[in-house]
Structure formats: structure tokens, C-alpha cells
Amino acid sequence: MSHPLAGTTIVSLAINLPGPLAASRLAELGARVIKVEPPHGDPLKRVAPAWYAELTQGQEVISLDLKEAIGRTQFESLLAGAQVLLTSMRPSALARINLQGTLRDRGIALVEIVGHDGAEAEQAGHDLTYQAVHGTILAPAMPLVPVADLLGSERAVVATFAALRQRDQGVGYVHERVVLDEAAHAAAAAVRHGLTAPGSPLGGAIAQYGLYASSDGYVAVAAIEPHFAARLAAHVGSTREDLTRAFAAQTTSHWTALGIEYDIPLVAVREPHGAVAEAVFAHPHSASTTNTASME
Numbered sequence: 307m308s309h310p311l312a313g314t315t316i317v318s319l320a321i322n323l324p325g326p327l328a329a330s331r332l333a334e335l336g337a338r339v340i341k342v343e344p345p346h347g348d349p350l351k352r353v354a355p356a357w358y359a360e361l362t363q364g365q366e367v368i369s370l371d372l373k374e375a376i377g378r379t380q381f382e383s384l385l386a387g388a389q390v391l392l393t394s395m396r397p398s399a400l401a402r403i404n405l406q407g408t409l410r411d412r413g414i415a416l417v418e419i420v421g422h423d424g425a426e427a428e429q430a431g432h433d434l435t436y437q438a439v440h441g442t443i444l445a446p447a448m449p450l451v452p453v454a455d456l457l458g459s460e461r462a463v464v465a466t467f468a469a470l471r472q473r474d475q476g477v478g479y480v481h482e483r484v485v486l487d488e489a490a491h492a493a494a495a496a497v498r499h500g501l502t503a504p505g506s507p508l509g510g511a512i513a514q515y516g517l518y519a520s521s522d523g524y525v526a527v528a529a530i531e532p533h534f535a536a537r538l539a540a541h542v543g544s545t546r547e548d549l550t551r552a553f554a555a556q557t558t559s560h561w562t563a564l565g566i567e568y569d570i571p572l573v574a575v576r577e578p579h580g581a582v583a584e585a586v587f588a589h590p591h592s593a594s595t596t597n598t599a600s601m602e
Contacts, residue, residue, distance in 0.1 A: 309336025314470065315387050316340070320394035321348040323433070323452060324419050324486060327459035329392060330361040332466060339365040340384055344372075372403060385414060389473065390466055394419040397427050415469035415480035419462050423485045436490035441497050444504075450578055454490035461489055513546040514538055517575060518553040524575035525553055525561045537568050 314337045318329045321343060333339045341348075341362060347369070351358040368384075371377040385391065391414055393400055400418065409416055421431040436454040437443050465482035472480045496502040502509050510516055514529040527549070529538040541564060543549045553561060558574045565572030 307334065311470075312336035314338065314389050316390045316392055316466070317342060317384050317388045318392040320392050320419060322350055322394065323455045324458040324462065324484075325392055325394035326350060326358070326361040327456065328417075328419070328462035328466070329365065330363070331459065331463045332392075333364050335463075340388070341365050341367045342372075342381060342384065343367060343369050345369055382408065385409075385412065388414055390415045390417055390469060392417050392419070392462065392466070396420065396430075410479045413473065413478065415466075415473055415482070417462055417465045417469055417482045417484065419458060419484045419486065421485070422487045423483065426487075431487065433486070433490075436487050437493075439487070440490045440494035442490070442494050453493045454486050457493050458484055458486040458489040513544070513549055516546075518549055520553050520558040520561055521556055523558040525558055526573055526575050527565075528571040534570055537570050538572075541568055541570070 311332060316329065316332055316337045317340045318325060319342050320326060320329060326341070326348070329339050329341060348358065350361070370381050372381055385408060391405070391409060393416070397418075397420060405416075408414070420427065421436070422429045433452040433455045434443075434449065437449055442453060443449055461484045465484050469480045469482045496508070500506050505511055508515060512530065514527065514535045516527060518525050518527065527538065527542075529535045535544070538544070538549075542561075543552045561572055562574050564570070
């Protein structure tokens with residue numbers, strides 16, 4: 307992997323999910339990331355410790371109480387060598403920290419992740435509420451993937467590159483805002499345009515694109531292109547009735563092997579509990595945690 311951000315230092319105040327996801331990706335791209343957490347830590351560490359460890363791998367994790375003078379002083383020292391500050395809090399909370407002057411004076415770009423913008427900037431929200439508003443949930447089932455958070459994190463990575471580019475062009479103070487509600491709106495485009503809603507082209511209307519029961523589980527087939535559809539018809543079937551009957555007669559492993567043999571997009575459907583990955587890292591976890599200036 308290339309490291310275009312080598313030599314760049316990013317200080318992150320972002321907790322929960324979108325910010326740490328973005329920070330992890332920025333670290334993968336070569337940035338030095340210093341993650342500053344409040345004294346009570348990042349809630350993500352409590353609810354998903356393995357994922358937290360994965361997302362902070364290779365970062366410097368420091369606990370500071372920015373409400374205390376010593377914590378604020380140490381935080382200012384960290385900013386002295388940074389090019390970007392990453393945050394994920396409501397605008398009013400960011401304003402209370404009162405960093406704008408410091409960022410302007412030092413030419414540090416601000417990449418701010420927020421839930422809403424404009425008149426709704428202070429409205430509370432999380433991934434579930436953003437998805438609910440934009441129609442990417444089939445109630446009462448809970449979403450399996452935090453789509454708004456994931457897409458928002460990628461937007462934050464892009465915003466960081468945009469901010470650094472503007473700094474290179476001589477822009478004095480750079481402020482990029484990433485809005486999770488807007489990310490959720492973008493993620494819902496396929497639903498809005500009738501592509502993935504139930505009964506739509508990618509929502510069950512096409513026999514060659516769907517889920518089918520095998521003799522011991524389920525398979526997913528996505529043979530939309532004519533050449534894939536032709537291979538599926540030749541080796542399995544072409545109508546929904548043919549496919550349903552054929553898939554049910556053989557095991558999932560039989561069908562996945564056939565998909566590989568004949569180059570058909572055909573895979574096993576893994577149950578969510580079976581897809582839980584173990585926290586296995588290519589390198590030993592190198593994030594260091596230092597507790598300084600924290601107040602319990």
C-alpha cells in the first residue's frame with residue numbers, strides 16, 4: 307500500500323464510530339494519528355473492544371481532560387506539530403472547546419464530522435436515526451451495517467485530503483464539514499431511484515439476482531450481465547421456479563464450487579453470527595495509551 311500521508315500528523319478528538327473509522331484509514335495511508343480521548347475513554351472500546359483495538363492500531367492514544375488547564379496545555383502542545391484536527395461532536399460542543407483561534411494561528415485544518423447541518427445542526431442523532439429517516443431500514447429488523455457511519459468516515463478521509471490540498475495552495479484557514487445525515491441520504495439513492503426497494507430490479511424482481519435456499523443454507527446469485535445469466539441458465543436454470551428447485555436440491559458447497567468453476571457470481575450466504583471476525587492483526591498492536599491530566 308502506498309503512503310501518501312507520510313509526514314502528516316493528525317490529531318483526533320473523534321470518538322464512537324465515524325471518526326475512528328476515518329482515523330484508521332488515514333493511519334493506513336501513512337499519517338501519524340494521535341487520538342485524544344476524554345477521561346472516561348471512547349464508548350466504542352466498551353461495546354466493541356476488538357474493533358476498537360483494530361481501529362486504533364498504530365496510533366498514539368492519549369487521555370486528556372480538556373476542561374482542565376493542564377489537559378488543555380498538553381493538547382495545545384500536540385496541536386503544535388499537527389496539520390489536521392479531526393472532530394466528531396455537535397457544533398456547540400466544539401465551540402465550547404474554543405479552538406478556532408488556535409487552529410487559525412497555526413494553520414491547522416479542521417475536519418469536522420457532524421450529524422446534521424444548517425438549522426438542524428444541534429439535532430441529536432446516530433446511524434440508526436439517519437438511516438431511518440432516509441429509508442434504508444426494513445422495520446422491525448435492525449440494520450446489520452452502520453451505513454451512514456461507514457460512508458461518513460470515507461467522506462471524512464476525502465475531506466482530509468481536500469483540506470491538505472487547500473493548505474498546500476495557501477488557504478489560510480481550512481474547515482471541512484462532513485454531515486452524516488447527508489451521507490445517509492447519498493446511501494439511500496438506490497432506494498429513492500427504485501433500484502433496491504422490495505420488488506424492484508435489485509430487490510427481487512430479477513430471478514438471476516437474489517437469494518435462494520440450498521439443501522443446507524442459502525446462496526446469493528448475482529448473474530445480471532448476459533454472459534453470467536447464460537452460464538447460470540446452462541448450469542442451473544433460467545426461471546425463478548427452475549432456480550428455486552435446482553438450488554434446493556444441492557448443498558451450498560456444491561453451488562459455490564459450481565460458481566467458481568463456471569465463473570458465475572454465486573456465493574454462500576453467511577449468517578451474521580458466523581461472519582464475526584476474530585481480532586487478528588498482521589502486526590502486533592502498537593497503539594500506546596498514556597493517561598495524563600485526566601480527572602475521574
